[in-house]
Amino acid sequence: MREYELVAGLETHVELSTKTKIFCGCTTEFGGAPNTHCCPICIGLPGVLPKLNRQVVRYGILAGLATNCKINPVSKMDRKNYVYPDLPKAYQVSQYDKPLCLDGAIELDSGKKIRLTRIHIEEDAGKLVHERGDTFVDYNRGGVPLIEVVTEPDFRSIEEVKEYVEKLQLLMKYIGVSDCKMQEGSLRCDVNISVRPKGSDTFGTRTEIKNMNSFTFMTKALEYEFERQVDLLENGEQVIQETRRYNDATGETESMRSKEDAHDYRYFKEPDLVTIRTSEEEIEELRAMLPELPDQKRARYLEMGINEGDTAALIRSRRAAEFFDEAAKGLKMPKTAAAFIVGQMFSRYSTEEQRDAWEVSITPTQLHELCELVESGKCNRNLAKTAFDKMLDTGKSATEFLSASDLAGISDEQLCEICQKVMNQNSDAVQSYRNGKESVLKALVGAVMRETRGRADASKATGLLIDMLKKE
Amino acid sequence: MSGMIKTIGGLLRQKKVSCAELTQAYLDGIAKDNSTLNAYVRVTADRALETAGAVDRKIAAGEPLSLLEGIPMTLKDNISTRGIETTCCSRILKGYTPIYDATVWQTLQKQNAVLLGKTNMDEFAMGSSCETSCFGGAANPFDTGHVAGGSSGGGASAVGGNLAVYALGSDTGGSIRQPAGFCGLVGLKPTYGAVSRFGLIAYASSLDQIGPICKTVSDAAAVFETISDRDPMDSTSVGRKESVLAQLEQKPDSLTIGVVKEYFHGVEPQVETALQEAVRTYEKLGAKIVELSMPAISYALPVYYILACAEASSNLGRYDGIRYGYRAEHYNSIHEMICKTRSEGFGPEVQRRILLGSYVLSAGYYDAYYKKAQNLRGAVIRGFEETFAQCDVILAPTVPMTAFPKGFAEQDQVQTYQTDICTVPVNIAGIPALSMPCGYDRKGLPIGMQLIANRFEEKKLLQTAFLFEQEMAGEIYRKTEWGCRQYA
Numbered sequence: 001m002r003e004y005e006l007v008a009g010l011e012t013h014v015e016l017s018t019k020t021k022i023f024c025g026c027t028t029e030f031g032g033a034p035n036t037h038c039c040p041i042c043i044g045l046p047g048v049l050p051k052l053n054r055q056v057v058r059y060g061i062l063a064g065l066a067t068n069c070k071i072n073p074v075s076k077m078d079r080k081n082y083v084y085p086d087l088p089k090a091y092q093v094s095q096y097d098k099p100l101c102l103d104g105a106i107e108l109d110s111g112k113k114i115r116l117t118r119i120h121i122e123e124d125a126g127k128l129v130h131e132r133g134d135t136f137v138d139y140n141r142g143g144v145p146l147i148e149v150v151t152e153p154d155f156r157s158i159e160e161v162k163e164y165v166e167k168l169q170l171l172m173k174y175i176g177v178s179d180c181k182m183q184e185g186s187l188r189c190d191v192n193i194s195v196r197p198k199g200s201d202t203f204g205t206r207t208e209i210k211n212m213n214s215f216t217f218m219t220k221a222l223e224y225e226f227e228r229q230v231d232l233l234e235n236g237e238q239v240i241q242e243t244r245r246y247n248d249a250t251g252e253t254e255s256m257r258s259k260e261d262a263h264d265y266r267y268f269k270e271p272d273l274v275t276i277r278t279s280e281e282e283i284e285e286l287r288a289m290l291p292e293l294p295d296q297k298r299a300r301y302l303e304m305g306i307n308e309g310d311t312a313a314l315i316r317s318r319r320a321a322e323f324f325d326e327a328a329k330g331l332k333m334p335k336t337a338a339a340f341i342v343g344q345m346f347s348r349y350s351t352e353e354q355r356d357a358w359e360v361s362i363t364p365t366q367l368h369e370l371c372e373l374v375e376s377g378k379c380n381r382n383l384a385k386t387a388f389d390k391m392l393d394t395g396k397s398a399t400e401f402l403s404a405s406d407l408a409g410i411s412d413e414q415l416c417e418i419c420q421k422v423m424n425q426n427s428d429a430v431q432s433y434r435n436g437k438e439s440v441l442k443a444l445v446g447a448v449m450r451e452t453r454g455r456a457d458a459s460k461a462t463g464l465l466i467d468m469l470k471k472e
Numbered sequence: 473m474s475g476m477i478k479t480i481g482g483l484l485r486q487k488k489v490s491c492a493e494l495t496q497a498y499l500d501g502i503a504k505d506n507s508t509l510n511a512y513v514r515v516t517a518d519r520a521l522e523t524a525g526a527v528d529r530k531i532a533a534g535e536p537l538s539l540l541e542g543i544p545m546t547l548k549d550n551i552s553t554r555g556i557e558t559t560c561c562s563r564i565l566k567g568y569t570p571i572y573d574a575t576v577w578q579t580l581q582k583q584n585a586v587l588l589g590k591t592n593m594d595e596f597a598m599g600s601s602c603e604t605s606c607f608g609g610a611a612n613p614f615d616t617g618h619v620a621g622g623s624s625g626g627g628a629s630a631v632g633g634n635l636a637v638y639a640l641g642s643d644t645g646g647s648i649r650q651p652a653g654f655c656g657l658v659g660l661k662p663t664y665g666a667v668s669r670f671g672l673i674a675y676a677s678s679l680d681q682i683g684p685i686c687k688t689v690s691d692a693a694a695v696f697e698t699i700s701d702r703d704p705m706d707s708t709s710v711g712r713k714e715s716v717l718a719q720l721e722q723k724p725d726s727l728t729i730g731v732v733k734e735y736f737h738g739v740e741p742q743v744e745t746a747l748q749e750a751v752r753t754y755e756k757l758g759a760k761i762v763e764l765s766m767p768a769i770s771y772a773l774p775v776y777y778i779l780a781c782a783e784a785s786s787n788l789g790r791y792d793g794i795r796y797g798y799r800a801e802h803y804n805s806i807h808e809m810i811c812k813t814r815s816e817g818f819g820p821e822v823q824r825r826i827l828l829g830s831y832v833l834s835a836g837y838y839d840a841y842y843k844k845a846q847n848l849r850g851a852v853i854r855g856f857e858e859t860f861a862q863c864d865v866i867l868a869p870t871v872p873m874t875a876f877p878k879g880f881a882e883q884d885q886v887q888t889y890q891t892d893i894c895t896v897p898v899n900i901a902g903i904p905a906l907s908m909p910c911g912y913d914r915k916g917l918p919i920g921m922q923l924i925a926n927r928f929e930e931k932k933l934l935q936t937a938f939l940f941e942q943e944m945a946g947e948i949y950r951k952t953e954w955g956c957r958q959y960a
Contacts, residue, residue, distance in 0.1 A: 040572045044790050046565065046673040047552040047574060049706050081786050081833075085806060090789025135806070137794070266833035268842060271678035271783055273707050 003198040004230045007206075008161055008191055008222070009153035012168060013146050014178045015124065015186035016059045021143035022123045023050035023093070028145070030184050034129065034138035042143035044089035049272045052077070056145040057100065057276055059177040060121045061286050063147050064101030066175045066293060067116055067168075071283050075100045075120075077270040082263045085137050086126040094122035094148075096267040100276070106171070107295065108163050115152040122146050141185075147177075153192065153203065158222045162215060165189060170294050173356070174318045181353075188213045191222060194239065195229040204229070205239040209246060209253055221246035225253045297321055301338070304328070310338040313346060319358035320345070326364030327371065336371045344388055361395035370398040380457050382449075410456050412464075415448075418456070419464050422447045433469050441465065475690030476637050477543055484531060484542050491527040491542040495520050495586050498544045502588065502635050508616055511629035511636075513549055513607045515589035516556055520544065523586045530584075539694050539717075541584045546636040548624050549590040550597055551682070552671035553577055556587075560673050561605035562595045564817030565797045574671020575703045576640060576682055583698065588636055592626025595819045596788065597647055597675040599623050600888050601881035604821040609878065612655055614917055618875040621651030627685045628655040638686040638695055642672055644679045645776050646870075646895025649907035652685050653870035653920020656909040658937070659685045660692045663928050664902030665710040667696075668703030674787040676780035677708075679899040689908065689937045693717045696930060716931050720938050727759040727936060730863030734769040735894055739872040746911035746919040747869055750940065754867070757939055762863055768855030769897050771848040776896035777889060778832050778845035784822075785829025791817065824885075849900050856901045860926040865936045869894050870907040870920030894922060904930050908937050910944070 021028055024041035041048045064071050078096035099120035105113045124146050126139035149168060155161050169180040169187055180187040194206035209225060212218040224246075229239050243262070244253040292300075294315045301311040314321045324341050328334035349355040370388060373379035379387075379402060387401040394400075410418075422444060423430050429440045441462065448461045483489045499517050506512050527542035547553060550560045552570040559565040573581065580587075594604040602625025603609035610625040612618040613633035620629035624641025628651035631639050641648040643661035652659025660683045667682045674680060684695035693716045703709040731751060736744060755761050793799035793813030800812035818826070832841035859866065871891055881888040898905040903926060910921035921940075925933040 040570075043795065045570065045572070045796070046558070046560075046568070046790070047550075047570070047671040048572075049670050049708075051705060051707055079786050081789060083789060083792065083810060085792070085794050088790060088795065090792065091786050264835045266786070266830065266835075266838075268782060268786070268833055271676075271708075272674075 001234060004195045004226075004233070005156055005198045005200075006158065006193065006195055006222075006226050007153050007203055008155040008193045010149075010151045010155070010161065010164065011190040011192075012149045012165065013124075013188045013190075014063070014149065014168075014172055014180060016056060016121075016145040016147060017176070017178050017186075018053060018055045018059060018145055020053055020055075022053050022056050022121070022145035023143055026143065030181075030186070032140050034136065035140060037140040038142070042088075043139050050093060050270070052273055052276070053145065056121050057278070058282075058286060059145070060100045060119060060147050061278065061283060062175050062177055062290065063149070063172060064104060064119050065283070065287050065290055066171050067101075067104035067106055067119070067149070069101035069104030069116060069119055071101055071278060072098060073278055073280075074098065075276045075278075077121075077273045077276070078267050079270050080122075081266040084125070085135075086128055086139075086142070088126065088139060088142060092123060092125065093270050093273070095120035100278075106164060106167055108160060108167070112154075112160070114154045114160070114164050117150045117152055119147050119149050122148060153194075153206075158219060158226070161191065161222065162219065165215070165218070167294070170316065174291055174293055176291075182213050182215070185213050189218060191218070193222065193225050193229070195226060195233065204233075205241050207239065207241065207253075208243045210243060210256065212246060217246055217248060220248075220251060221253055224251060228253065291318065304334050306335045306338045310335070310342045313342045314338060317355050317358060320355065323358065323360065323364050323367075327367040329368065331368065331371050332375050333371075336374055337367055340367060340371070340388055344385070344392065348392065360392070362391050362397075366391060366397050373398060373402070377457075380455065382454050382458070410452055412460075415452075415456060415461060415464060416468075418448055418451050419461065419468055422451060423465075423468065430469065441469075475688040475694065476686070477540065477691045477694045480543055480637060481537065481539070481541070484527070485537060487531060491524040491531070491586065492521060494542070495524040495544055495588075498588055498635060501633075505633055505635060509611045509613060509620075509629045509633045509635065510608055511591055511610050511620070511626045511633060512546070512589040513559070513561060513592050513605070513626065514557060516587055517589075519556070520586050520588050523584055527584050527586070538583045540580060540698055542586060543637050544586040544588050545580070546588050546591045546627055546630050546639045547577060548593050548627055548639065548641045550593060550642060550673040550675075551577060551590075551640060552673065553587070553590070556590065558590065558673070559606075560596045561593050561607055562818065562822065563606045563798055564791045564793075564813070565673075566817075568797045570671075572671065575668035575705060576699045577671065579699055579701070580640075588630075591624070591630050591636075591639055593641075594623035594625070594647075595822050596673070596784070597623040597642060597644055597680075598784070598821050598825050599881065600646070600650060600891055601876055601878075602626060602629075602651070603878070603881055604819055606819060611878075612875045612917070614656065615875070615915065618877055618917065619654065619881070621654035621871075621875060622881075623647040623651075624659075624685060625651045628652055628657055628659070631655070631657055631685050631687060638684050638691055640682055640695070640699070641685050642675075642680055642682050643895075643899065644675050644681075644780060645892050645899050648683045648685055649870050649895050649905060649920065649922060650892070653907040653909075653922070654875035654918065656912075656918030657685055657687060658689050658692045658906065658908045658941075659683065660696055660906045660930070660934075661898060661904060662696060662700060662930060663711075663904045664899075665708050666700045666904070666928065666930065667711060668699075668701070668706040668709050670703055670705040670709075674783075676783040677787060678783060679776075679780055681899070689906075689934055689941045690717065690720055692906065693720050693934045693938075696934070700930075712928075714931065716934055719931060720934055722935060723758075723939060724864065724932055724935050727754075727865070727939075728863040729754050729759045729761050729936075730764045730859055730866045731761060732764045732766045732769070732859060732866055732868060734766055735866075735868035738893075739869050740874070740913075742913045743869050743871075743873060743919050746913075747867065747921060750910045750921050751867060753940060753943055757943060764859055764862060764866075766855045766859050768848075768851045769893075772852055772897040772900055773890065773893050775845045775848045775852065775900055776892065777828070778841050779849065779900070781825045781829030782833050782842050782845075783829070785826045785833065788818075788822065788826055793817070821885075852897055852900045853902075856897070856903060856924075856926070864925070864929075864932060866922075866924040868922045868924065870922040871895070874913045874915070874917040874919060898924055903927050904933055906933055906937055908941065910940070
């Protein structure tokens with residue numbers, strides 16, 4: 001069997017988190033009783049006209065700037081005509097030949113760039129609900145603003161697809177234009193996929209898999225579709241250009257419609273809306289609003305000496321990263337702060353949503369103070385950890401949980417005395433050590449720590465004990 | 473001519489007639505004549521009398537009345553009225569009652585306009601005779617064997633037949649001016665964007681515009697002044713509040729009238745004679761007359777039918793029987809339900825235009841039709857720009873003929889499309905135009921004169937029309953009966 005390579009391109013729909021819909025004042029909130037987030041405009045009653053929500057344009061531009069796109073100074077809305085009960089006007093207002101953003105890129109960790117063809121804005125459709133053997137339509141989602149991010153066919157593996165979607169999701173969350181909740185459908189992917197013998201530079205016939213809204217499904221669907229196409233070619237058959245969907249029950253992709261049945265969308269300029277013009281000033285104003293992006297943060301954190309693991313964890317949540325930035329300001333060893341956040345704060349959240357929500361009881365300043373105590377040697381790490389947990393529980397500052405003696409520290413002289421005392425009290429252990437049983441050292445250090453109620457620096461005590469044991 | 477609105481408003485303010493009496497007189501007229509004219513498809517008597525009562529209470533309390541307050545009027549059946557069925561005279565919208573008001577109707581309601589009812593029209597405003605209406609056509613008050621014109625035929629029939637003081641219509645390719653021309657009335661199609669389209673059920677969005685059909689120029693000025701404004705609900709609205717009525721009698725400083733020869737191709741001799749007479753009248757009144765040529769006019773008709781049908785095919789996609797209006801009775805699937813609903817709900821002319829529009833937008837034909845039409849739209853716009861560099865107002869026929877006999881349009885659709893030749897260029901360019909009577913043919917049917925001005929020059933347009941009306945009033949209105957005469 002020949003070796004095959006996957007070639008894929010993505011169209012990702014990202015629901016924007018504007019307060020109101022794209023063409024009317026209805027709320028974009030998820031859920032709600034069916035057809036309660038609707039008005040004559042978003043259900044397309046006869047005679048209504050759309051009114052473009054400028055915030056949608058601004059969010060679209062932000063998404064474009066965050067992905068290094070060119071922003072089109074003049075773009076327009078078009079009608080994409082097709083008939084489906086969830087589309088109350090029988091056309092979707094979208095952008096055809098003059099999208100808001102063009103020619104961007106998202107870089108994968110390997111340094112490979114996934115090129116973005118375009119980003120355009122459009123309205124979402126309603127939803128069909130199948131219940132009691134009947135079909136109903138809920139138009140609450142109709143008119144919720146979306147951006148569609150379209151890539152070139154640059155993906156060569158499923159891992160690349162996954163990494164790209166994760167990066168896109170993170171970027172959109174960072175710039176605050178979407179919550180990207182896949183389970184609520186606010187991020188959905190259509191994948192164009194084809195296969196070709198490795199080393200070939202022509203593209204095979206592609207299929208499009210529609211509407212995947214979870215990483216698990218997407219991975220399974222792509223794995224299945226890759227195998228299916230390879231099998232076809234290996235058996236001397238051909239891949240048919242068509243639209244397919246993933247069936248989770250069977251774990252297979254199945255045909256939705258062939259190329260012949262493909263819609264003719266009869267695009268034309270939406271006559272009810274005027275041309276969208278974006279000035280250089282507005283673009284610059286939006287550019288200035290962009291926060292530091294995940295890749296920029298990542299580079300900076302590594303530079304600061306934070307390890308790969310903590311860096312990766314920190315940048316996954318913009319709020320956590322900003323909490324860290326605030327707490328680490330002016331610290332000699334910012335990695336201390338990173339370790340506290342990743343080690344103790346993240347463990348308190350069991351879901352990504354909770355971590356994104358970042359409801360914390362303490363301020364970055366409180367963490368900063370604690371880190372300073374550690375840095376100055378006034379408080380050792382063990383005490384600090386215990387104190388930090390209590391801080392997180394109560395919202396109180398470190399000093400509430402560290403007594404004056406905790407913070408007084410122990411002088412080298414005092415530590416020497418204590419070590420001697422411990423050695424005197426444990427002469428058996430001392431003898432064992434000197435006979436070559438080095439494992440007893442741990443017990444001796446433990447005894448020193450008990451004696452000092454944990455205030456001693458364990459590594460210092462260990463060094464000191466070894467010196468003293470060897471001396472005699 | 474002081475105009476009916478001013479005259480009737482005066483009678484109300486002087487308490488010579490109460491608004492209730494006035495309204496009842498119109499309702500009585502409708503009861504008597506509507507079976508002949510078929511101008512109204514829905515009469516809103518209770519609501520009209522209720523509004524009249526409110527106006528009378530204001531008069532009794534000595535409160536001042538606004539310009540259109542208490543004046544009985546009608547709305548074309550494609551203007552959305554909350555709580556009043558609005559069907560575009562199509563079976564597919566049977567039973568559809570809007571839950572919101574069109575912006576123009578909101579404005580007029582604030583002024584206590586007395587709505588007598590909704591008037592007849594060609595189905596979805598597609599037609600030139602009002603005969604594609606699912607309620608049957610409206611008759612011409614001058615000769616009921618002839619049509620009132622279309623698509624706003626019901627409004628023209630109502631105003632011409634003294635069943636309303638003024639009507640609001642919509643004009644996509646001549647639907648205000650043509651019926652006004654056929655019924656000896658003044659019909660104004662404002663600049664695209666001057667009047668909000670919010671709530672006007674769309675036929676062709678880039679061409680549709682709401683405007684008045686009235687007895688006199690001053691009435692048209694009064695209604696236009698009231699309804700034109702910028703509307704945040706309509707992104708294509710660029711209108712502004714402008715006082716026109718007060719300056720109506722001012723003669724334009726200098727007036728150059730352009731006579732564009734292409735407008736006179738194939739015009740019936742009687743119509744041409746009447747227009748030549750009108751040109752001489754203007755000359756006599758001190759206007760400078762220039763003969764001009766605008767070859768781009770020859771593109772206007774195909775451009776109009778391609779663009780209008782393309783937009784219509786999209787605008788009418790929403791009538792699927794799912795949410796409102798007519799739904800086919802028997803079906804086995806959602807697909808069949810939608811197909812049957814549309815086949816049974818739309819009349820043949822609407823189906824023809826949806827098919828035509830879908831065709832010109834479809835892949836493979838888009839460039840040959842729609843795109844080419846868009847480019848030629850630019851040529852028409854430039855043609856008018858060049859023409860208005862040489863004149864202030866263009867004088868042209870409204871229609872190359874007088875009112876068709878009933879049944880004419882159905883016989884030959886293509887020939888009927890061709891009668892729109894003089895009205896469609898204005899819609900393509902988005903500029904304002906007005907039709908007013910300038911004489912009668914041998915059968916006694918009115919001949920319409922069209923005046924065309926540049927974007928947002930409604931004031932100049934109305935002043936120019938007023939000038940002619942003042943000079944010719946005795947002549948052109950000799951056959952129209954005045955609805956207010958009985959109160960004067």
